[in-house]
Amino acid sequence: MLSPLAYYAILFAVCAYAFLRGRADERLAAATCIAATFATNIVYNPAGSFSGVEVGVLIVDALALLGFTFIALRTDRFWPLWVAGLQLTTMVAHVLKAIQLDLLPHAYAAAARFWVYPIFLIIVVGTWRSQHRARDEARASTA
Incomplete structure (x- = not known):
């Protein structure tokens, strides 16, 4: 997994793009990512280490x-x-750990953390498409 600093840089870039160029859906998804990140930082117990x-x-x-x-x-x-x-897939990681407690902590941590990066990519693509759709709609209305 990436370092926390790299994660925060990616989070910032993705969410800034979504807030600046996206519509309501993209902004809500970005806000959800930010809220989940901060909430995770509050509740995560490093002593447990998954x-x-x-x-x-x-x-x-x-x-x-x-x-x-x-x-x-x-x-x-x-x-x-x-x-x-993809977020449901993250939930499956928690369920699998609950079912099989001897699941390696690193495997559990990786499965719980991995899917955020494809989620970020999808938010970026969704924002990009929304931005282009808005531009196309503006051109069509002036033509």
């Missing part, structure tokens, strides 16, 4: 799933479904 189920992180991930699902259910765009699906 040796057991990280209950606080599980709760934050469940709330993020609810947020992404809310966005997906209210929009006419397809990309929020992908984001919600």
